[in-house]
Amino acid sequence: MRFTYCLTTAFVLSVAFPPSAMAQAPAPASAQIEYLPPQPSTLEKVDGAFKRAVEMMEAVLFYRLATTQRQYIVYERGEAYVRDRMDFCPYEKLDPKGIYPAETLDIDQLELLSAKGRLVPGDPDSIGKDPYHRVGILNQEPIEYITVKIPHDDPTISYGAKYVHNQSTDTWRRVTAKRGLLSDTDVLSDQLVTSLGTNGWLQTTDHPADPTRPYVLTEQVGGIPVVVAWLSCGAVFFTLYMGFFNIWGFRHAIDIVRGKYDNPDDEGEVSHFQALASALSATVGLGNIAGVTIAMTLGGPGAFFWMMLCGLFGMTSKFVECTLGQKYRHVKPDGTILGGPMRYLSAGLKEMHLSLYGSFLSVVFAIMCILASFGGGNMFQANQSGGAVVQMLQGADVQRLSDLNAQITAAADADDTALMKSLQQQRQELSDRLTRSERVIKPVFGVILALLVAVVIIGGIKRIGAAAGKVVPTMCLLYVGACLYIICMHLSAIPELVTQIFTDSFSGQAMGGGLLGVLVIGVQRAAFSNEAGVGSAAIAHSAAKTDEPIREGCVALLGPFIDTIVVCSMTALVILITGAWDNNEWVVDQGLQxxxxxxxxxxxxxxxxxxxxxxxxxxxxxxxxxxxxYYGEKAWESLFGPRSTPLYKVLAVIAVFVGTIVNLGSVLDFSDMMILGMAFPNIAGVVLLTPKVKRDLKSYWARYRAGEFKTFK
Amino acid sequence: MKRDNILVPVDFSEQSLNAIREAVELAGDTGKVRLLHVLPPLESISPGVVWGDVSDSTREQHVRDYAVTFLKENGFEGLQFDVRFGPPGHVISDYAIDLHADLIVISSHGYHGVKRMLLGSVAEVVIRHAHCAVLVLRRTDAE
Structure with a gap:
């Protein structure tokens, strides 16, 4: 079976040099080895298929406008040790002139080197041989090989270190692990880089920009993903066109939610407050807890400012789309409502004699909404909450594992082989136990969660759904309370933090993208969280009891306010004020995110x-x-009719279960991307419908000013 | 052949109006025609159920009110109207048995393709399960 590896030529990554480059840079011995990655498992193949879909989606949605190109190098000096495939003898040094002293390496030496972090990770091995080797081809012979990392004389240049070229000074600056910032102290001269390169100690590419320097790599950085630009332009346009209604309509919105204008005889399913709560339960969640933290660790305090701005402008996007949702909703004979982008895109644009365009947008929206509900709505949530449960149940053991790792490295550095081996034994047992328990926890959690979802959406047990919905506001308050407590404990740090937020938002560096980088990270995470411009909330808001669409739009604009300006900012402030965003131990060493x-x-x-x-x-x-x-079901209903929704419900429950057990990064990415993708058909139609909203708002406000509205509280 | 007990399933579409018209003509008396509207089960995850007070009884009341206006507007005031919940094809067939109906007049939407696959045809199910004769009206502008 093992020899099937060499048949999978499709996966061969050649590291051979083009002839011209060979003349300039003598290849290191290890470069003659052709690496054969292991054959992917069935799950990985599924993931791979989705990966191609994700790449296509990404190429469109996240196509970056206005990127800049930069040159970089990666220090990768390694010493290769090889043996024939299927052999069990020690590995032999490939290059006799190599700098690493050992002529051969046996399993004990490998373990010691691995514990010191001196080995390039191998492929997972199924036969029970050492886990350090990779499989490759050398001179047409199948081999197994080990790569020992060789540090540079200058200890700051470690294996895998990346340096970015600075044009003005012609020097190379180190990229740090935290936020991809460029170091001011770890700087290499161009001369040194050339000598490293000609020695063959740098990573190389088959297609170098400069054939004489194959070790100089290029990458695109910065720029704005199309979808982020689309959402931001939409939000800014709506806000300007409505004359900052998100600010001057705010007080009126609060009045409406308090029930001042609630007329129980109006058509619809729920009160204004209930519609808002319903829409919020879809948006308040992982985006507020996990997404914001990602924004802070990638973008730093500067991203906070842009997140808030995105929340503020997003309020108008929500106002416009939810007003439209209410205006073009369909009240069915039984008094229930079908509304949202799939309705207003088709019905609204039909009024403007654009029925073909409207139907097209409506269908595209509905398809994306269904996929988004399976993915970002169900699988992603199930996957992440399953992870949280595993983490909660295994917390103490995970900490022990990380302590053990530190002890093993210390023992290896002290060359105490006996201690190291006994610690490694302990670590192996512990990690086996963790893997075993994870394999039990995840499916069990998946079954329970899928059952709880099934009894509500298929079984029609309304009380569980109602209870879950009502717990969210309480949880939200508890969460905000805890955040406020932590912020109050650090009150003295606030002034400095505020200064940092403002200076970093315009000058800060993130992901090498400068101002634009910080802006993009902040806006993207906020948009993920509050979904303004995506159109989803319009489905929930159209269920409100009212005969004034503008009134429900006012209520909806409180959504991004609560989600982003209140809840997200609480998380962000805790992450900033506790220093978690900049904590070396947590972010770099433990890789927490x-x-x-x-x-x-x-x-x-x-x-x-x-x-x-x-x-x-x-x-x-x-x-x-x-x-x-519910959103997905309504989109399904608008495409295929109400009688076919049982099929949708079964698929949704399956998605929940699958989401908890698999760890398919690309599947999750694909589905998560669909949520932002919904913004394309939505905003493309809403922009044309805004004049109608503006007219309605004018008339509504005039009547409100004249005191024409009946109050009920 | 004279019919004394005709059941007409209605979904308030233009096609169901045709069916009512046909049935009244066949029976010759509005008292011999019974209309039935079948509602899908309650959406337990809709905001109205989770947060508000939407239930099957409020939905039934809404449909009855709607039917009164609908029939009045189309000149069929006073026809007997009933509401049931569940999968339409089977509910209609069962209702026809309880009613001792001697004819079911039903309109067909004439769906094709995906919609046909997902929705099936209510008329088809009724034909297969009904205990009495079924008259299917072909939609004039079928898809």
């Missing part, structure tokens, strides 16, 4: 809060699944 980092930050202030947070994540995820299933 998203929800795990949020949990760590809370835990450092309130020791028991991570447990509450895990429960909150599961409840938020559950209510998001329920709400998004």
């Amino acid at each position: 998203g929800a795990a980092l949020t949990s760590k930050a809370f835990g450092s202030e309130i020791s028991w809060f991570p447990y509450v947070l895990s429960i909150a994540i599961v409840l938020f995820a559950y209510s998001t699944i329920i709400s998004w299933s």
Whole structure:
């Protein structure tokens, strides 16, 4: 079976040099080896198929406008040791003149080197040989090989270190692990880089920009993804066109939600407050807890400012789309409502004699909405909450594992082989136990979650859905309360933080993208969280009891306010004020990100809060699944009619279960991307319909001013 | 052949108006025609159910009110109207048995393609399960 590896030529990554480059840069011995990655498992193949779809989607949605090209190098000096495939003898040094002293390496030496972090990771091995080797081809012979990392004389140049070219000074600056910032101190001269390159100690490419320097690599950085630009332009346009209604309509919105204008005899399903709560239960969730933390660790304090701005302008996007949702909703004979973008895009644009365009947008929206509900709505939520449950149940053991790793490295550095081996034995047992328990927890959680979803959406047990919905506002308050407590504990740090937020938002660096980089990260995460411009909330808001569409639009503009300006900013402030965003140990050493980092930050202030947070994540995820299933079902209904929705419901429940057990990055990415993708058909239609909203708003406001509206409270 | 007990399933579309018209003509008396509207099960995840007070009884009331206006507007005031919940094809057939109907007059939407596959045809199910004669009216502007 192992020899099937060499048959999979499709996966061969050749690291051979073009002839011209060979003359300039003598290839290191290891470069003669052709690496054969292991054959993907069935799951990986599924993931691979989705990956291609994701790449296509990404090429469109996240096509970056206004990118800049930069040159970089990666230090990768390694010493190769090889043996024939299927052999069990020690590995032999490939290059006799190589700098690493050992002529051969046996398994004991490999373990020691691995514990010191001196080996390039191997491929996972199924036969029970050492886990350090990779499989390749050398002189047409199948081999197994080990790569030992060779540090440079200058200890700051470590294996895998990346340096970016600075044109003005013709020097190369190190990219740091935190936020991809460029170091001011770790700088290499161009001469040194050339000598590293000619020695063959740098990573090379088959298609170099300059054939004489195949080790100089190029990448595109910065720029704005199309979808982010689309959402931002939409939000800014709506806000300007409505004359900053998000600000001057705010007080009136509060009055409406308080029930001042609630007429129980109006057509619809729920009160204004209930419609808002319903829409919020779909948006408040992982985006607020995990997404914001990602924005802070990638973008720093500057991203906070742009996130808030996105929330503020997003309020008008929500206002416009939800007004339209209400205006063009369809009240069915039984009094229930079908509304949202799939209605207003087709019916609204038909009024403007654009019925073909409208139907097209409406169908595209509905298809994306269905896929988004399976993916971002169900699978992603189930996957992340499953992760949170595993983390909660295994928390102590994971900490022990990380302590053990540190002890093993220390023992290896002290060349204490006996201690190292016994620690490694302990680590192996512990990690086996963790893997075993994870394999049990995830499917069990998946079955429970899928059952809880099924009884509500298929079984029609209304009480569970109602209870979950009502728990969300309580959870939200509890979460905000905990955040406020932590912020109050650090009150003295606030002035400095505020200064930093403002200076970094215009000058900060993130992902090498400068101002634009920070802006993009902030806006993208906020848009993910509040879904303004995506159109989803219009489906929920159209169910409100009212005969004034503008009134429900006013209510809807409170959504991004609560979601982004209140809840997201609470998370962001906690992450900033506790220093979690800039914490070397957590972010770089332990590689924590998203929800795990949020949990760590809370835990450092309130020791028991991570447990509450895990429960909150599961409840938020559950209510998001329920709400998004409703959105997906309505989109399905608009495409295929109400009688076919049982099929949708079964698919939605399956998606929940599948989401918890598989770890298919691309499947999740694909589906998550669909949510932002919905913004394309939505905004493309809404822009044309805004004049109608503006006219309605004018008339509504005049009547409001004249005191024509009956109040009920 | 004279019919004494005709059942007409209605979904308030233009086609169901044709069916009512046909049935009244066949029976010769509005008292011999019974209309039935079948509602899909309650959406337990809709905002109205989770947050508001939408239930099957409020939906039934809405449909009855709607039917009164609908029939009045189209000149069929006073026809007997009933509401049931469930999968339409089977509910209609079962209702026809309970009613001892001797004819079901039903309009067909004439869906094709995906919609046909997902929605099936109510008329088809009724034909297969009904205990009495079924008159299917072909939609004039079928898809």
